[in-house]
Amino acid sequence: MFKLSATLSGHHDDIKGVANLSDDSIVTVSRDKTGGVWERQGTVNFSLEKMLISHNGYVNSVSVLEIHNNSYIVTGGSDKIIYVWDSMDCSEPIYSLIGHEENVCVLAALKNGGIVSGSWDKTAKVWIDYQCVYTLKGHSSAIWAVSQLEDGTILTGSADRTICQWNGEKLIKTYKGHEDCVRALVPLSENKFASASNDGSIRIWDTQGNCLSNLYGHDSFIYALGVLPSNELVSSSEDRTIKIWKNNENIQTIILPATSIWCLSILKNGDIVCGTSNNNAYIFTRDQARLADIDTLNSFNEANAKFSESKKIKDKLDTERLPGPERLLQPGTKDQQIIMVRQGVEVEAHQWDANSSSWLKVGVVTDAVGQERKQLFEGKEYDYVFSVDLEDGLPNKKLPYNSSENPYNAAQNFINRNEISQTYLDQIASFIIQNTGGAQLGQGNKDLDPFTGQNKYIPGTEASSNYENPINKKNESSTLTHQGFSFPKNYVLMVSANTSAIINKFSEFNNQVGEEFKGLELANGETQCIKDLSTFLAKKDNEITDHINPKLDILVNTLKSWPEKYRFPLLDLLRLLVARNMSEETLINHIQQGESLYNFISDITKLPDALKPNMKNDQQLQVRITMGVRMLANMISHKPGRNQVVLSSKKLLEVFMEMANGSMNKSMALAVSTFLLNFAIMVYRAKNLLDESPIYPTDFGVNQCCDTLLSISKKLIENEIELCEKSNFKSSNELNSDALIRLVSIFGVLLLTDKERTRIFIKNEGMVDILNKLPKIDPSSQLSNACGLALSLAI
Template sequence: MPYKLSATLKAHTSDVRALSSPTDQLILSASRDSTAISWQRSPSDPQFKPEVVLRAGSRYVNSVSYISPTPDAPKGYAVTGGQDSVINVFNLEKPKDDPDFSLLGHLDNVCALHVTPGGTIVSGSWDKTAKVWKNFTLAYELKGHQQSVWAVLGVDEDQFLTGSADKTIKLWQQHKAIHTFTGHQDAVRGLAHIPDIGFASCSNDSEIRVWTLGGDLVYTLSGHTSFVYSLSVLPSGDIVSAGEDRTVRVWKDGDCSQTIVHPAISVWAVSTMPNGDIVSGCSDGVVRVFSESEERWAAAEELKAYDDPVASQALPSQQVGDVKKSDLPGLEALTTPGKKSGEVKMVKNGDLIEAHQWDTANSTWQKIGDVVDAVGSGRKQLYQGKEYDYVFDVDIQDGVPPLKLPYNASENPYNAAQTFLQSNDLPLTYIDEVVKFIEKNTAGVNIGTGGEEYVDPFTGASRYRAAPAAASSAPSQYVDPFTGASRYVASPQVTPTPSSSYGGDPFTGASRYSGAPTPQPAPAAAPSKVLPVPRLVTFKQANVSAMQAKIFQFDEVLRHEISTSSLAMYPNEIKTLEEAFDYLGQITSTPPHPPSAPLTSAHVEEIISILDRWPSSQRFPVIDLSRLLLGFCPEAFSADGLRDRFADALFRAADWSASWALPLPKPRETNMLLLLRTLCNAFQEDGQTDPVWLTKVLGTLAQAPYTALNKTQRVALATIVFNVSCQGLRFPLGASLRDQSISLINKILESETADSEAVYRALVALGNIAHAAKSTNNPLSSPQKGEIAQCLQSLPSTFPDARVRSICIEIGVLI
């Protein structure tokens, strides 16, 4: 069933900036009217009513959370924070004008709060810090962000996540930053826990990203057309988001399943209830509840009273795009169903231009407003500091991060196309297709996310979408750095240079996700002594269902083309892969289920067969399946010679012995990254990987010129030698394997000039080897020590990170 309005809660007199809905009977709201309200309902009365108004601050109250009931507070506590920099805690059983506890320490606006199940409070502030409070006493101060901390999330009682206006997310172990997640292009505004995966983040860059706690980007959700302020997760695991484009969006299996347009400028906050209802807080001061359950829907007249102001709003062209009025269809265009939830179409209704949005849940076009100033608005978009009439997102292949194509209407399309292709190292043979794309898309009539009619010149996919325009900032007294009056406007936009590297979840395509290269997170500054580091780093995060869907999708494509039908999977291979996916689905579930039957060498042999005959562009999900098999089912590789044949097949699938002339084809880059991550999983904490096999693998890896690898591939390569060094701490490395490992480490250290993470992992690997050599009285050779000493002397000047300097000193002592 679709979500429909269930309740409208009116009591605040200004923007509702934060929400918490911990039970089906309780909603907490915080507002710029300097109050927080506890809304309660009882089984006998299904309507929410304001039970108590909390005088939560002297200025704007911007954050709220909830502490579960205790013997002293049977109804729990409300926790609020705001511009007066104080965190106030109110006992909801016996609310008073004055808070029961006031937590002092922040120096500026407290804009984010989260409470863990154990009652630990995490707060974020414009003072660039987050703080952790236990038993209403400061336990840890989290310092490290360069700008305001806009989002906080307690992972457990000792691990915390923070998101900042410096565009990064940090994972903290108590007060130490242990990972930094990068990828968002603007301020990070919200964080939410995603069961069985990790967490989601949202940003002013209009995107939602889902990450593992290990640092990998799982997928990206694109659909919002402006800042995304808030996230929550439904009991089903579906994500709910809210933002400046006036919408709450429900994301199911990676797709936007429903878009709920609000009659307000901004939807500041969203929260979910245990019964699956959604709560929103807006700039109009209203709290609204939406439900999937028909018995909780509002009466028909109340639903109409909600829909009418939504339909009557005037939408500026900046929110929906530039069009030529003469090109627009009439109302008859609304008889054609939309292609996905959130698609927006503009039509002429007499002299008016109306915007309608497709609602998949109800299978109807919903009018969302009248478009004003849609023609000749002169709207400009920023790209690398310059203004353009258009900045298109160009998806050159499913899963590859989109490239930016800037274009001015007065520009020669051929010049723009040539510049785009050359700047992104793409063949000039595509120039005619790019020109056709420019000419077609500068006169289109569908807007927003409804761009499926436009065709990608590289893949034939329909994934182009116009980039949102940047608004101007408006300073105001007592407002946050990104706001003017009561709504947010953009800070100066800096768009990154397009990257040809490939990363993220390879199973994303069509309009579902857009992957992004994800640097591995950088640990915090190293303490005085870190060696040895015995714990392996593996890549075992799993999206089994998506992987399975992608493999069988590719198989269907091969099967239905005459020229490729012979490459499709045979019945026995289909059966074998289904068994493998069933096994992996059980073992990676939370909690893991005991698999019905173990995988065997037969499963590995079938995968080798598929790898050897499938086209390069369609191998990546098979290689990634290999990554999980090697990580979770090492016993399947026990047959004589099988591990060798498996490694050979992986290297062939990644075209490892082909020419290394740059630029490398994008499918090859993808396959190489997954190959390297697969090899990282060849190690087990409680066992020894065959040293002879490792020697052969390292020899093959060393054949690649280091400069031909992109950033994520370099980190994965450094992780392989790090895992070799971890094994060396438990089992002595033979002379050949140790020499090869040191040689590959030196190659990384001597060649790397930009990525400190690859260097740091290689240095720790070197430190582990040096530690093992000293502890076993098996010293390194004099030439090795000399080359290492030279590296250690030069690296700190290239990489001034404190952790690099520290580890170099520690290795120097060992050798």
């Protein structure tokens, strides 16, 4: 029987795809917009060594290419782009494959070194030498599954319930039989293959078109299939399980602490890797030498025991006839047997473990009402699909919604699709919010703070904020909104981070510093102080107190003494620390120490040079600058930090004005836009006495600050538009929407601060045309609503 071997924890959202470079190297991709490469450490443990960061949306598919003894990782996602990565250096993609018009939900490697991709746009594309050689058109709904048979022909499975077989771009056969969306395909032999569907069945076909057998056993959608070296079939489902099939019989059921088992991959050694909706990947093995240690196994069993699911999932369960806890005193009839027992008002699921001759609790069936199953609308997957009764006598209309969406955007799409009066917008959005809990700005943008091995540390996109400062509990809501959007009046913090990754990189650099510069490395006690700061930061409610001060001393002194190229993990820790509510004395003693903040963040002074064409490849410098700007953005959120920023405001704004003439990567652009927005909010809050002891940037002049902020923001917006237009809207240089929302918000905040001055700028400097143009280039609701609100205030 398969048993747990390892748990891979590190992603911040569902793992939608898994693949393997080898038995010791696994690739995962996630809804947190990232991919990860996990390397085996010892017999069973894996560590996240590299991250794949370029996608601007969910990463939903992954495959591995083997070409001339080199391995390449291929990823696709909701941003419609396919990226190809060199597995030896994952700092950035080596190819971008552009062509799909919607989510790329499945990828497969071809025997000739090519790639086949499937998309919600109802097409599959075949790519040879990273060029699209033909597009497979014929399905009437989204393509969820692709595979290649032994004879080189390609299979595609679709939400239209059919499977198509292609020779080149010619459709040669259509297989019909499934009653719902086809989600997975896998070859079994030279003339056989298996398919799986949302109808809960697995079908075995021959290539003549005959369905040889139907396998039933799953209770819900089946998402993935794989074949073991022993020729046994493996399937994963929305019912919490992986099932092993032999001779068309289910010989083992593995229960996991997650509703959706999205994906699986089979290692050459016979182990199974799967990705789940609880953000973890799991490895299962039959090899006793690779079984999980007792702590990992106990954690897994405990998570299973605590897992709750609704009675709606077990709709055929007759609770009145279930046995009581006395049933657990009797042994199981076979290994992995599952039974339900009544424990008071609850129903518990237990699984028999033959090795220990005991029942393991694997879940609780509750009366909870919720969204347990993913649902489909027009072949696409949504968290919710509501039936809306618009008019008596007419069929109900379907309202699809994903929890990462803005409710107003979903409502507007529903209005457009069904030609409903615009007056219903607020009513429909309110319905969504009431029935789902709603969605906040940036809820769907959960990003990791990335790191890689191989002496690289690549800045990733910062998670979008809800525009709410958790330190400053005052939350004055705006009285002016546009379709639910209002300009922020609280400071925006950049605090998304993977502190364990930062500490790993710090430890690596400490060793390198010791080798290159004897005496600059930290001793064990000092490195422990840096690690203690990381532990402190992991507890979100901690405030900086006296016991932290000595550790801060070590951090700041190290930051000043170490060579610049080794500083960025320390800068990363510092930008997280300054987001906490520091006292004036703490900031002055540990950060300023007699010199200006501007000089302390020495890399900021190099920002204009870093953006020159010949400096674009100096990634380390750009990383340090990005960290420094994030730190500045966080410092404005409390009074001592604002004091320090104000003292250097003239030089800082002058540098950012120069910087506006260069081009930045998306991480830096987001950091800069956040700092400028917080600067504008500082001026607004000072004018309206919303901050204790309000501070104005008097050395530069308030009016000049406003003019400078407006000029910089306009130039940065123009830069983003220019990049997008040059790429014809079809490359990774598409609009950086998160940064643009913040840049447009600067105009909104300054309209609320000095309306006449800002209105004159908007009208005289061509901003009316720009604010009208942005929603046409990028119709995302938040950006469109920000532009609409700014125009309504300005005109």
